[in-house]
Amino acid sequence: MRPKNDSLPAVFMSSLRNRKNRRCPDQIAAEQTSPVVASYNVHKCVGRDGKFDPDRISRVIHELRADVVALQEADSRFGERTGLLDLGRLERDCGLTPVPVSGGSKAHGWHGNVVLFREGAVRDVHTVKLPGLEPRGALVVELDLKAAGTLRVIAAHFGLLRHSRAQQARALVELLNARETQPTVLMGDLNEWRLGNGSSLNTFRDAFGTLPPAVPSFPSGLPVLALDRIIANRDGMIEKVEAHDSALARVASDHLPLKATINTALLDGPVAK
Numbered sequence: 001m002r003p004k005n006d007s008l009p010a011v012f013m014s015s016l017r018n019r020k021n022r023r024c025p026d027q028i029a030a031e032q033t034s035p036v037v038a039s040y041n042v043h044k045c046v047g048r049d050g051k052f053d054p055d056r057i058s059r060v061i062h063e064l065r066a067d068v069v070a071l072q073e074a075d076s077r078f079g080e081r082t083g084l085l086d087l088g089r090l091e092r093d094c095g096l097t098p099v100p101v102s103g104g105s106k107a108h109g110w111h112g113n114v115v116l117f118r119e120g121a122v123r124d125v126h127t128v129k130l131p132g133l134e135p136r137g138a139l140v141v142e143l144d145l146k147a148a149g150t151l152r153v154i155a156a157h158f159g160l161l162r163h164s165r166a167q168q169a170r171a172l173v174e175l176l177n178a179r180e181t182q183p184t185v186l187m188g189d190l191n192e193w194r195l196g197n198g199s200s201l202n203t204f205r206d207a208f209g210t211l212p213p214a215v216p217s218f219p220s221g222l223p224v225l226a227l228d229r230i231i232a233n234r235d236g237m238i239e240k241v242e243a244h245d246s247a248l249a250r251v252a253s254d255h256l257p258l259k260a261t262i263n264t265a266l267l268d269g270p271v272a273k
Contacts, residue, residue: 034239034261034262034263034264035067035068035145035147035148035261035262035264036064036065036066036067036068036259036260036261036262037066037067037068037069037070037153037185037187037230037238037259037260037261037262038064038066038068038069038070038187038230038244038257038258038259038260039069039070039071039072039155039187039188039189039228039229039230039257039258039259040060040061040064040069040070040071040072040228040253040255040257040258041071041072041073041157041188041189041227041228041253041254041255042057042071042072042073042074042084042085042252042253042255043073043253043254043255044073044074044076044077044084045057045084045085045253046253047251047252047253047254048219048220048221048250048251048253048254049251053252054084054085054086055086056248056251056252057085057252057253058085058086058089058090058093058094059248059252060244060246060248060249060252060253060257061090061094061096061116061257062093062094063244063246063248063249064244064257064259066096066118066259067117067118067119067145067147067148067262068115068116068117068118068143068145068151068153068185069096069115069116069117070113070114070115070139070153070155070187070188071085071108071109071112071113071114071115071116071155072112072113072155072157072188072189073112073157073189074108074109074112074113074114075107075108075109075111075112075114077112077135080106081106081107081111081112082106082107083106083107083108083109083114084108085108085114087108090116094116094118095118095119096116096117096118097116097117097118098114098115098116099114099115099116099117099122099125099139099141099143100122100125101125101127101139109139109155110127110137110138110139111129111130111135111136111137111138111157112137112157113137113138113139113155113156113157113188114139114155115139115141115153115155117143117145118145119145119146119147120143120144120145120146121143121144122141122142122143122144123142123143123144123150124140124141124142125139125140125141125142126139126140126141127139127140128140128171128172128175130156130158130159130167130168130171130172131164131167131168131171132159132161132163132164132165132167132168133159133161133164134159134160134161134164136156136157136158136159136164136168137156137157138154138155138156138157138168138172138188139153139154139155139156140152140153140154140175141153141154141155142182147264148262148264148267149183149264149267150182150183150267151183151184151185151262151267152182152183152184152185153184153185153187154172154184154185154186154187154188155187155188156168156172156186156187156188156189156190157188157189157191158188158189158190158191158192158200159191160191162198162200165190165191165192165200166200166203168200169190169200169201169203169204170203172186172204173203173204173206173207176207176233177207181233183232183233183234183237183266183267184232184233185230185231185232185233185237185238185262186204186208186229186230186231186232187229187230187258188228188229189227189228189255190227190228190229191227192227192229193214193225193226193227195214201229204231207233208231208232208233209233209235210235211229211231212230212231212238212241212260213241214226215228215241215242215243215258216243217243217255217256217257217258218254218255218256219254219255220249220250220251220252220253220254220255220256221250221251223243223245223256227255228255228256228257228258229258230258230259230260234266236263236266237262237263237266237267238260238261238262238263239260239261239262239263240260240261241258241259241260242258242259242260243256243257243258243259244256244257244258244259
């Protein structure tokens with residue numbers, strides 16, 4: 001039986017009630033002392049106004065002040081995938097370096113997924129082709145962050161079909177079960193707002209435990225659906241999950257970025273200098 005609060009009208013009304021309680025992004029940034037991770041579907045750099053504007057996306061990423069960022073839809077989707085952002089500018093202005101991915105000379109990442117990080121080193125990169133009718137993928141990256149420690153990041157973009165999302169969730173859990181256990185954060189547009197028995201999010205409970213509260217991020221002008229997620233495999237490792245609801249973010253993409261702080265006490269220790 002689907003929970004009463006799992007209907008679209010109930011989710012919509014809850015989002016409207018919570019909107020007035022959202023804090024100013026500048027206030028949130030001023031409070032940041034721990035490392036920050038963020039997830040952002042950049043919608044191929046096309047904003048709600050229909051304009052293709054990579055510069056606007058770069059400015060939103062700068063606003064996040066994040067140490068690790070997972071991007072979705074950062075490459076063109078059809079034909080030869082081509083990166084749409086100015087990665088050099090992101091490195092100059094934000095100090096964020098893209099994780100290198102082999103196999104596509106013009107693409108930024110893998111199936112549109114890109115991981116950017118600040119001050120650290122890449123230990124391992126693994127690309128995953130996710131099952132389903134649409135071409136979808138995930139990027140699994142192990143990072144040694146200078147200010148925090150060792151962190152595995154899974155950047156993913158799930159499909160629009162419920163059956164495909166269930167397959168994709170199982171594929172990621174199976175991948176984690178086959179690998180050495182370490183602090184892991186899953187970030188991305190999982191395209192799943194339902195929380196009932198049919199939700200693909202339930203698949204993650206064994207690997208990630210209790211999921212953080214849902215944070216509406218779509219559509220960016222009036223967020224109602226929690227399509228974007230940041231979840232961790234250690235209880236308490238991520239804190240303060242919030243949508244970055246700035247004036248620029250509301251128009252730059254159809255999704256708002258999602259961000260969270262990392263409790264470094266639950267990582268494996270800082271990288272030696």
